[in-house]
Amino acid sequence: MSLAARRRTRRELADGREIIYFDDHAAPPREAVDTRDLGERALAGELRRDALTGDWVAIAGHRLHRTFLPPKDECPLCPSGRGTVPSEIPESDYDVVVFENRFPSFSAHAEEGAGTAYGMFEHVPAHGRCEVVCFTSDHEASFASLPASRVRTVIEAWADRTSELGRQPGVEQVFCFENRGQEIGVTLHHPHGQIYAYPFVPSRTQSLLTEARRHHDRTGRLLGADILTAERRDGSRMVLEGRHWSAYVPYAARWPVEVHLAPHRDVPDLVALDGAERDELAEVYLDLLGRLDRYHPSPDGSPLRLPYIAAWQQAPVHVGRDVSRLHLQVMSVLRAPGKLKYLAGSESGVGGWVNDVPPERIAARLREVGG
Amino acid sequence: MSLAARRRTRRELADGREIIYFDDHAAPPREAVDTRDLGERALAGELRRDALTGDWVAIAGHRLHRTFLPPKDECPLCPSGRGTVPSEIPESDYDVVVFENRFPSFSAHAEEGAGTAYGMFEHVPAHGRCEVVCFTSDHEASFASLPASRVRTVIEAWADRTSELGRQPGVEQVFCFENRGQEIGVTLHHPHGQIYAYPFVPSRTQSLLTEARRHHDRTGRLLGADILTAERRDGSRMVLEGRHWSAYVPYAARWPVEVHLAPHRDVPDLVALDGAERDELAEVYLDLLGRLDRYHPSPDGSPLRLPYIAAWQQAPVHVGRDVSRLHLQVMSVLRAPGKLKYLAGSESGVGGWVNDVPPERIAARLREVGG
Numbered sequence: 001m002s003l004a005a006r007r008r009t010r011r012e013l014a015d016g017r018e019i020i021y022f023d024d025h026a027a028p029p030r031e032a033v034d035t036r037d038l039g040e041r042a043l044a045g046e047l048r049r050d051a052l053t054g055d056w057v058a059i060a061g062h063r064l065h066r067t068f069l070p071p072k073d074e075c076p077l078c079p080s081g082r083g084t085v086p087s088e089i090p091e092s093d094y095d096v097v098v099f100e101n102r103f104p105s106f107s108a109h110a111e112e113g114a115g116t117a118y119g120m121f122e123h124v125p126a127h128g129r130c131e132v133v134c135f136t137s138d139h140e141a142s143f144a145s146l147p148a149s150r151v152r153t154v155i156e157a158w159a160d161r162t163s164e165l166g167r168q169p170g171v172e173q174v175f176c177f178e179n180r181g182q183e184i185g186v187t188l189h190h191p192h193g194q195i196y197a198y199p200f201v202p203s204r205t206q207s208l209l210t211e212a213r214r215h216h217d218r219t220g221r222l223l224g225a226d227i228l229t230a231e232r233r234d235g236s237r238m239v240l241e242g243r244h245w246s247a248y249v250p251y252a253a254r255w256p257v258e259v260h261l262a263p264h265r266d267v268p269d270l271v272a273l274d275g276a277e278r279d280e281l282a283e284v285y286l287d288l289l290g291r292l293d294r295y296h297p298s299p300d301g302s303p304l305r306l307p308y309i310a311a312w313q314q315a316p317v318h319v320g321r322d323v324s325r326l327h328l329q330v331m332s333v334l335r336a337p338g339k340l341k342y343l344a345g346s347e348s349g350v351g352g353w354v355n356d357v358p359p360e361r362i363a364a365r366l367r368e369v370g371g
Numbered sequence: 372m373s374l375a376a377r378r379r380t381r382r383e384l385a386d387g388r389e390i391i392y393f394d395d396h397a398a399p400p401r402e403a404v405d406t407r408d409l410g411e412r413a414l415a416g417e418l419r420r421d422a423l424t425g426d427w428v429a430i431a432g433h434r435l436h437r438t439f440l441p442p443k444d445e446c447p448l449c450p451s452g453r454g455t456v457p458s459e460i461p462e463s464d465y466d467v468v469v470f471e472n473r474f475p476s477f478s479a480h481a482e483e484g485a486g487t488a489y490g491m492f493e494h495v496p497a498h499g500r501c502e503v504v505c506f507t508s509d510h511e512a513s514f515a516s517l518p519a520s521r522v523r524t525v526i527e528a529w530a531d532r533t534s535e536l537g538r539q540p541g542v543e544q545v546f547c548f549e550n551r552g553q554e555i556g557v558t559l560h561h562p563h564g565q566i567y568a569y570p571f572v573p574s575r576t577q578s579l580l581t582e583a584r585r586h587h588d589r590t591g592r593l594l595g596a597d598i599l600t601a602e603r604r605d606g607s608r609m610v611l612e613g614r615h616w617s618a619y620v621p622y623a624a625r626w627p628v629e630v631h632l633a634p635h636r637d638v639p640d641l642v643a644l645d646g647a648e649r650d651e652l653a654e655v656y657l658d659l660l661g662r663l664d665r666y667h668p669s670p671d672g673s674p675l676r677l678p679y680i681a682a683w684q685q686a687p688v689h690v691g692r693d694v695s696r697l698h699l700q701v702m703s704v705l706r707a708p709g710k711l712k713y714l715a716g717s718e719s720g721v722g723g724w725v726n727d728v729p730p731e732r733i734a735a736r737l738r739e740v741g742g
Contacts, residue, residue: 048622048730050621050623051582052621053579056723057623057725058726061728179713179715179716202717202722202723203578204722205721207423207574208424210425211423211424214425223422223423226490227491230490231491251419251422251492252421254428309716311716340556342556344556345546345680346476346573349575349680350573350684352546354431356432358416358430
């Protein structure tokens with residue numbers, strides 16, 4: 001399916017939040033009106049600087065009241081008209097839809113005030129944006145069960161949002177991700193991801209950037225490219241190699257299941273991917289997610305649906321674009337059926353990671369469960 | 372009770388691991404012999420450098436087989452002779468006991484090889500040490516239920532281990548911590564903590580050090596001291612103030628429940644605390660833990676036993692000792708009874724922390740539930 005066949009429709013929800021439909025097939029015009037009385041739009045809170053580490057922390061008190069594992073007929077991500085209450089999506093069907101989170105950690109509408117810095121206490125409004133990306137109108141589906149043409153539409157949506165959010169004033173980093181599974185804290189079962197537009201470069205992204213800069217200064221090459229070359233040459237942690245993408249378990253994997261997916265060409269972000277790369281990404285990502293769902297043998301033979309975090313590492317908006325290289329990191333806390341890895345004292349207290357599973361063993365299993 | 376009344380007895384377990392008894396009352400000599408046939412001592416694995424971030428990650432394959440929530444009569448931390456199988460502690464009773472972890476992430480006995488660095492792949496043996504600290508022989512107790520005299524003995528044990536492990540060749544950081552509660556992944560219910568001696572400065576400790584150095588270069592003062600002064604002056608996040616110690620919720624708290632406990636005097640680590648400071652620490656830490664257990668109203672009125680990570684931030688062994696300042700960080704994932712905070716996409720993917728609870732609200736609650 002060509003790009004031209006896709007349609008993008010921008011609308012507004014009852015409280016003024018933006019909603020954008022990305023249709024991958026012929027569909028009626030997206031004209032439904034949000035008739036809910038949502039009252040005042042929720043504001044984002046504030047960003048506080050942690051003097052001990054220099055990191056920014058978003059303080060978002062209202063999120064305590066966000067929707068938590070609602071019954072299926074009250075799912076806010078299903079199309080309206082299917083459940084007992086109107087949902088966040090006014091239309092009666094959709095392909096892919098993106099809208100501003102009702103309970104945002106970051107928003108153009110944040111608590112007033114220019115921020116203050118007195119002594120150790122520095123804060124600014126939590127400007128930025130939090131968006132929800134619904135991958136399908138089918139409540140029971142999962143990303144891994146989508147057809148490649150739909151994944152292709154999701155990729156278009158991610159690239160669209162990366163481009164558009166990166167042009168908003170004050171946005172420094174656009175982060176597309178999916179949290180999947182109750183084990184990682186997902187509060188809505190409907191297949192969806194999120195996009196955060198941060199008004200700062202988050203600390204882990206900053207660490208990636210620092211090392212990439214150091215490597216580039218020393219060698220003149222991109223760190224991400226050298227890692228990919230080294231992994232493909234070594235082979236012991238490779239999972240799959242396509243024409244434009246390869247997946248491997250990183251040499252120093254932190255999670256009991258972790259895999260990185262990187263393009264063969266040097267690109268800073270999803271926006272820079274060409275059509276052929278996007279087409280193949282849809283295929284190889286589905287391949288990878290299928291392997292992840294087959295990773296742990298399920299005790300009763302039913303599909304396990306591995307909980308995971310899928311995190312797109314993109315170049316920051318304004319800095320380090322010359323040394324950053326796009327890649328996807330997918331990681332799971334599930335060590336074995338019923339056994340989770342926790343980020344306890346060593347990881348959360350001092351940042352000392354311990355992985356009980358050798359990366360080569362993870363890779364061997366991911367190769368073994370290829371479709 | 373004076374220090375002189377405490378007794379320290381060093382012994383060896385059947386596989387050569389060290390075990391040290393710290394007795395806080397008159398007790399028979401600790402002479403029991405470990406009669407188990409433990410076979411070969413488990414080796415630690417290797418440390419791999421994550422080229423993307425520069426962090427070291429411990430790869431410890433054998434830990435997958437470690438003891439996981441055993442039945443009470445097989446508890447490896449109870450004294451021997453009480454259960455069906457001999458435990459890790461040969462004696463039939465003890466006050467506080469420290470021994471080398473049977474499944475260590477770091478050990479003087481690590482897999483052979485001097486380490487290699489080729490291309491992107493650099494590793495070294497995971498030298499260092501992992502110790503278990505049993506706070507009491509009473510399986511059903513918790514740290515918060517200990518008498519102050521026992522806590523005082525635990526403090527002696529922490530200081531002893533910090534001093535001794537810091538003198539071992541290659542150790543760069545000694546980290547005393549307690550993980551409490553299944554919600555944070557505790558696999559043994561018996562009240563215990565751990566001590567990790569890392570052969571590197573872990574990444575979060577390094578972040579604290581970098582900011583402390585920056586602040587010192589700019590002001591000539593200790594960052595930790597300036598934060599404590601600012602919190603005591605502001606007052607809105609104070610929890611308790613003693614003669615030698617104060618507890619406050621940090622301005623940019625990351626966790627739904629988080630509290631820091633800091634000495635009034637500038638000290639780099641637990642070893643540097645004087646007798647009066649250690650005496651008061653026992654009292655205020657018990658006070659604080661009592662508040663934490665009363666933090667969330669329990670649905671049925673029974674004590675909730677808040678899950679927590681208690682993490683002692685000490686100066687590294689060889690660097691930054693002139694700018695580091697001892698403090699304890701206690702944090703919990705429990706947002707509300709039955710509701711956890713997860714370190715999902717934003718935190719784990721890019722290091723962007725979101726806290727749904729304003730720090731001032733955490734502090735108000737901790738003041739409210741004072742004993």
